[in-house]
Amino acid sequence: xxxxxxxxxxxxxxxxxxxxxxxxxxxxxxxxxxxxxxxxxxxxxxxxxxxxxxxxxxxxxxxxxxxxxxxxxxxxxxxxxxxxxxxxxxxxxxxxxxxxxxxxxxxxxxxxxxxxxxxxxxxxxxxxxxxxxxxxxxxxxxxxxxxxxxxxxxxxxxxxxxxxxxxxxxxxxxxxxxxxxxxxxxxxxxxxxxxxxxxxxxxxxxxxxxxxxxxxxxxxxxxxxxxxxxxxxxxxxxxxxxxxxxxxxxxxxxxxxxxxxxxxxxxxxxxxxxxxxxxxxxxxxxxxxxxxxxxxxxxxxxxxxxxxxxxxxxxxxxxxxxxxxxxxxxxxxxxxxxxxxxxxxxxxxxxxxxxxxxxxxxxxxxxxxxxxxxxxxxxxxxxxxxxxxxxxxxxxxxxxxxxx
Amino acid sequence: xxxxxxxxxxxxxxxxxxxxxxxxxxxxxxxxxxxxxxxxxxxxxxxxxxxxxxxxxxxxxxxxxxxxxxxxxxxxxxxxxxxxxxxxxxxxxxxxxxxxxxxxxxxxxxxxxxxxxxxxxxxxxxxxxxxxxxxxxxxxxxxxxxxxxxxxxxxxxxxxxxxxxxxxxxxxxxxxxxxxxxxxxxxxxxxxxxxxxxxxxxxxxxxxxxxxxxxxxxxxxxxxxxxxxxxxxxxxxxxxxxxxxxxxxxxxxxxxxxxxxxxxxxxxxxxxxxxxxxxxxxxxxxxxxxxxxxxxxxxxxxxxxxxxxxxxxxxxxxxxxxxxxxxxxxxxxxxxxxxxxxxxxxxxxxxxxxxxxxxxxxxxxxxxxxxxxxxxxxxxxxxxxxxxxxxxxxxxxxxxxxxx
Numbered sequence: 001x002x003x004x005x006x007x008x009x010x011x012x013x014x015x016x017x018x019x020x021x022x023x024x025x026x027x028x029x030x031x032x033x034x035x036x037x038x039x040x041x042x043x044x045x046x047x048x049x050x051x052x053x054x055x056x057x058x059x060x061x062x063x064x065x066x067x068x069x070x071x072x073x074x075x076x077x078x079x080x081x082x083x084x085x086x087x088x089x090x091x092x093x094x095x096x097x098x099x100x101x102x103x104x105x106x107x108x109x110x111x112x113x114x115x116x117x118x119x120x121x122x123x124x125x126x127x128x129x130x131x132x133x134x135x136x137x138x139x140x141x142x143x144x145x146x147x148x149x150x151x152x153x154x155x156x157x158x159x160x161x162x163x164x165x166x167x168x169x170x171x172x173x174x175x176x177x178x179x180x181x182x183x184x185x186x187x188x189x190x191x192x193x194x195x196x197x198x199x200x201x202x203x204x205x206x207x208x209x210x211x212x213x214x215x216x217x218x219x220x221x222x223x224x225x226x227x228x229x230x231x232x233x234x235x236x237x238x239x240x241x242x243x244x245x246x247x248x249x250x251x252x253x254x255x256x257x258x259x260x261x262x263x264x265x266x267x268x269x270x271x272x273x274x275x276x277x278x279x280x281x282x283x284x285x286x287x288x289x290x291x292x293x294x295x296x297x298x299x300x301x302x303x304x305x306x307x308x309x310x311x312x313x314x315x316x317x318x319x320x321x322x323x324x325x326x327x328x329x330x331x332x333x334x335x336x337x338x339x340x341x342x343x344x345x346x347x348x349x350x351x352x353x354x355x356x357x358x359x360x361x362x363x364x365x366x367x368x369x370x371x372x373x374x375x376x377x378x379x380x381x382x383x384x385x386x387x388x389x390x391x392x393x394x395x396x397x398x399x400x401x402x403x404x
Numbered sequence: 405x406x407x408x409x410x411x412x413x414x415x416x417x418x419x420x421x422x423x424x425x426x427x428x429x430x431x432x433x434x435x436x437x438x439x440x441x442x443x444x445x446x447x448x449x450x451x452x453x454x455x456x457x458x459x460x461x462x463x464x465x466x467x468x469x470x471x472x473x474x475x476x477x478x479x480x481x482x483x484x485x486x487x488x489x490x491x492x493x494x495x496x497x498x499x500x501x502x503x504x505x506x507x508x509x510x511x512x513x514x515x516x517x518x519x520x521x522x523x524x525x526x527x528x529x530x531x532x533x534x535x536x537x538x539x540x541x542x543x544x545x546x547x548x549x550x551x552x553x554x555x556x557x558x559x560x561x562x563x564x565x566x567x568x569x570x571x572x573x574x575x576x577x578x579x580x581x582x583x584x585x586x587x588x589x590x591x592x593x594x595x596x597x598x599x600x601x602x603x604x605x606x607x608x609x610x611x612x613x614x615x616x617x618x619x620x621x622x623x624x625x626x627x628x629x630x631x632x633x634x635x636x637x638x639x640x641x642x643x644x645x646x647x648x649x650x651x652x653x654x655x656x657x658x659x660x661x662x663x664x665x666x667x668x669x670x671x672x673x674x675x676x677x678x679x680x681x682x683x684x685x686x687x688x689x690x691x692x693x694x695x696x697x698x699x700x701x702x703x704x705x706x707x708x709x710x711x712x713x714x715x716x717x718x719x720x721x722x723x724x725x726x727x728x729x730x731x732x733x734x735x736x737x738x739x740x741x742x743x744x745x746x747x748x749x750x751x752x753x754x755x756x757x758x759x760x761x762x763x764x765x766x767x768x769x770x771x772x773x774x775x776x777x778x779x780x781x782x783x784x785x786x787x788x789x790x791x792x793x794x795x796x797x798x799x800x801x802x803x804x805x806x807x808x
Binding site: 074088 | 439442443446447450451454455456457458459461463465466469470472473474475478481483484485488489492
């Protein structure tokens with residue numbers, strides 16, 4: 001274990017990720033295999049003035065055993081105290097550092113899909129996701145290299161190689177990562193600003209298997225890099241982050257889309273996902289593997305079949321330039337353009353303060369699942385409110401002038 | 405990792421320890437270093453018909469960091485959801501398997517005692533202990549070998565040697581451990597029966613530095629091996645267990661006692677503890693190291709200075725016959741006679757059903773701390789209600805006839 005690298009990563013997550021306030025409570029969520037990082041983050045948090053740090057571990061192996069052996073009707077059951085735990089973070093205006101990378105990305109992939117799905121879509125995951133998209137806590141999602149993850153990415157447990165890739169993605173390979181992040185965030189915010197100035201009414205994606213139009217709301221606002229909690233704390237929700245995103249009109253997506261990267265859902269993999277939209281709704285979903293997991297999510301509620309997010313990522317992405325498939329959405333969605341079915345973001349609508357998703361016309365659902373649809377072969381255009389078509393991405397190159 | 409040994413140990417804990425009922429919920433509490441055992445126990449529990457298994461991990465390293473760096477006034481703080489978690493186990497009549505051995509028994513020993521004590525005596529620990537002594541859950545306390553624990557015991561991280569010692573203590577070295585436990589439990593229960601028949605009014609301990617009389621209640625009842633929950637589930641509360649114990653009269657302990665083994669309190673060690681009692685109360689406590697930790701407990705409440713337990717263990721103990729000091733109370737208290745200051749046991753009083761500790765005349769306190777006072781040099785006598793003095797232990801040999 002390279003202790004200095006670990007320390008720098010922990011400091012980055014505390015200072016840049018959640019942008020910790022002195023006196024704030026912190027919760028760190030990780031898997032057992034993440035213990036070295038959980039410990040480093042706990043230390044960094046206390047050093048930055050945290051009042052109390054709570055470390056909560058999940059165990060993917062125990063989850064696998066549950067899927068294998070527990071009574072079928074109990075698989076989506078969650079004890080009330082776990083709900084109380086999440087609510088207490090919002091009540092205390094806490095910072096939440098969630099180490100989301102799966103120690104073994106394919107661990108549940110050989111198990112019956114109908115037993116995996118209930119575990120993946122329970123009310124705990126819904127609440128956690130909802131707290132994030134509604135900015136109830138100062139949250140950041142991060143990854144931590146494990147041998148099992150390296151095995152999934154490289155076909156061999158080359159932990160050091162994964163560490164180097166991740167260090168590059170999160171800018172730990174810079175002399176001063178915190179300063180490098182500031183420059184990166186400024187660049188992403190400028191990109192969001194340019195898109196907002198453009199006045200985008202719809203996006204068009206064209207590529208192999210993809211001919212998709214995503215219509216936005218009249219007041220959809222482009223965001224990037226971070227968000228602000230309901231109690232006014234700026235934070236970087238994803239480390240890494242490379243996207244500029246907004247929340248679309250749930251009724252205005254039309255056409256077909258083919259995913260360009262596998263989608264990993266909690267230990268299972270969905271391959272070659274394709275979807276067809278009509279009137280904003282997913283009317284068909286296909287995949288060469290794992291479509292049952294997607295179908296289970298789409299059946300959750302009315303909003304599950306409509307889009308909550310559209311996000312643009314170009315070839316300058318540090319995740320994309322590794323050339324790797326990470327089998328982890330946090331990383332893979334920051335390699336390329338993506339969309340999410342399910343709940344959207346209130347704060348991606350101008351004048352959202354104090355209004356519900358329904359009042360804002362934003363899609364609502366128990367779920368929010370991103371999948372990747374971009375790449376060098378996928379052209380992206382904006383159709384502006386004045387009816388102009390403006391190229392945004394060609395061969396993964398950003399087309400709007402960004403100054404020098 | 406010897407998977408077969410792990411599997412047998414897990415099965416023992418589930419079948420004998422908590423005596424799991426089909427359909428019952430299970431909580432497994434361990435430290436991060438215990439993950440292989442937590443996983444094996446979770447599997448054994450599901451295989452035995454558990455409805456839901458919840459694995460909750462603590463992190464001793466994060467606790468150390470907290471003691472080092474958190475604001476002093478927050479060190480005894482516990483989030484409400486952790487209290488809700490324990491209560492939910494009682495509400496669900498769950499089984500609780502607590503892996504209590506510390507991964508690093510001396511981890512907090514160099515930190516300021518006044519910062520360690522609040523972490524050791526918070527309301528979470530009180531509730532957990534109280535749920536156990538009042539039989540709200542089907543509980544068992546167990547240990548799991550780690551390199552850090554082996555280092556504490558042997559001065560080197562000889563994990564295999566610690567495994568062998570523990571396997572011996574918990575009868576995993578028997579061809580059929582479950583059957584061996586049944587015979588062991590029967591023998592311990594017979595010993596409790598013999599003491600109950602004897603009609604003990606008080607115990608006398610004589611040895612180097614020890615001249616102690618512990619008076620019992622008129623209806624104190626000797627127990628051993630296990631207990632029964634308020635919902636009627638027999639379980640073995642300690643694995644290993646070698647003791648025959650009861651709850652004394654809180655007002656009738658007199659004299660002086662010298663501990664015969666170090667007392668380990670959550671990562672810190674109290675050495676050479678001596679206490680003087682008058683009118684049932686601890687009026688003086690001394691130690692060559694760590695007395696501040698004991699003093700902090702004694703200051704908790706009125707009952708902390710009075711006894712809640714007296715327990716007899718002879719030289720046939722499998723823990724004792726290893727010749728080791730484990731620096732872990734679960735093991736060390738099962739090597740030799742011990743007493744506990746703080747809360748007593750309702751079910752060690754005849755006719756206790758539905759009555760409070762106060763109604764029964766049993767000591768009550770937030771704490772319950774066992775320490776070891778027996779050994780070959782300590783003679784133990786019973787004074788019977790009819791005034792007779794009956795030898796119980798000489799040179800660690802049990803003196804009451806036990807049949808053949």
